[in-house]
Amino acid sequence: MNESPFEYKQCIVLRTDLGMSVGKLISQACHAAVDSSELTKKQKTSTWRAWRNEGAKKVILQVESLEELEELAKKADKLRIINVLIVDRGLTEIPPETTTVLGVGPDRSEILDKVTGNLKLMK
Numbered sequence: 001m002n003e004s005p006f007e008y009k010q011c012i013v014l015r016t017d018l019g020m021s022v023g024k025l026i027s028q029a030c031h032a033a034v035d036s037s038e039l040t041k042k043q044k045t046s047t048w049r050a051w052r053n054e055g056a057k058k059v060i061l062q063v064e065s066l067e068e069l070e071e072l073a074k075k076a077d078k079l080r081i082i083n084v085l086i087v088d089r090g091l092t093e094i095p096p097e098t099t100t101v102l103g104v105g106p107d108r109s110e111i112l113d114k115v116t117g118n119l120k121l122m123k
Contacts, residue, residue, distance in 0.1 A: 008107065011061055011112050013061045013062065016062050028086055047106065076115045
């Protein structure tokens, strides 16, 4: 088993079904990373600080549909894990009000794995 030196992480879950360019995917991932980090900083300051002090690990994952993304957000809500759905304004590549990405955490890795542990890494 590969033991990670990181106790904390943040997960960014991108939709692959929208056909977004690499630049758009990165932009949306950044929105999710910042928004969920800021929310965690406000609501779980000690967790946020531990994650930052450890190196602020981020894992970029993928799903193939809005339904999968929304299901993950619901699961995170049930487990009281901070999460943020990003809804695009539709000024460039995709229609307005399109949900593109989910930011989960940061929090302890074993907690986030209850929501995102079975997802594929973005490649």
